[in-house]
Amino acid sequence: MLDTKARKFIQPALSGVAKLLIKMKVSANHITLLALFVGLLPAGIIAFNLSPIAAVIVLWISGFFDALDGTIARITKTSSPLGTIMDIVFDRVVEISLILVLAVKHPQYMYLFVLLACSIILSMTVFLTVAAASEKTGEKSFYYQAGLVERSEAFIMFSLMILLPQFIYITCLLFAVMITFTFLQRFLEAVKCFNTEN
Template sequence: MLDTHARKFVQPSIEHTAKWFLTRGMTPDQVTIIAFVSGIGTSVLYILGYPVAAVILLWLSGYLDAVDGTMARHTKSTPFGTVMDITFDRVVEVSMIVAIAYVHPGVLWPLLLLTVSIVISMTIFLVVGTVSEKAGVKSFYYQAGLAERTEGFILFSLMLLLPDILLWTTLIFFAAELFTGVQRFVEARKILT
């Protein structure tokens, strides 16, 4: 929801950073890899006991993930770049869940439910993007929903920083992802039948 409705407020900064990387000869794929390494670093820092540093690195990763897409729109994007970007995003999310489960094994079942809801929501998102004839500014049809990447980062940040309410933030995240999956499924039925 925030990615769809609030992006216009941060897009000038993203544009500026994208142009900065492009003038230095960097490619969108290189920035995707930097975002990926930063995202994985989040999990490592969390396991090592540095939750604040982990959250800062998580948001840097997310910011760079937006920058690489903007760079791709200013240059020639490749289908493999899209595959790499989406795959790396999911690996970062899964690594976060694994790191949280490692540090807090008492919430393993809610984290498993969260993982299932992410898989369901992303499956619908990717399949609709693939089979839809609609096009957007991205390289595929982008289905908005309640829980997009920014909401996920907010909830992951709360999970990392507030372990006393970890069970509840995990269950809220699970419910938001599941609701988003239902939203996307209902929209898919409308646009694809």
């Protein structure tokens, strides 16, 4: 939701940084790989019991890079199926790394992290199948279904789990419920969309 609503406010900053990097011959795929590398660091920081604040800061830096690669691709007109695949897959890798390390740190709530992972699988399955089945296109080179939980909301919830481990039970449960709601949003939109077409 925030990704869709707030994009117009942060786009000028993204465009400015993107143009600077383009002058330096940095490609969108380079930034996608950088976003993956930086996005995996928070899990390592948590695993070694280092600063939770540092983990959150690095996580959000990776999110900035994650938004930046698409801006570079659009400006340079180099959007590609490979870039889209890398972007989506690497996002999930970062999320999985956080879920795994938090589950290991809080084994008493392992079932909640399984529930969270299942909700992400459901939501992403609808997201990807609708994108594949639809002839619509959006800014991200495929039909993008907005929903309650997008990348920014996910980062907020992960940040809360990292910074406030004493509340991780309720945060993880709420996160799973929010993503399940997003799954239902996307599924019902798909039913409405494709029923209209038939």
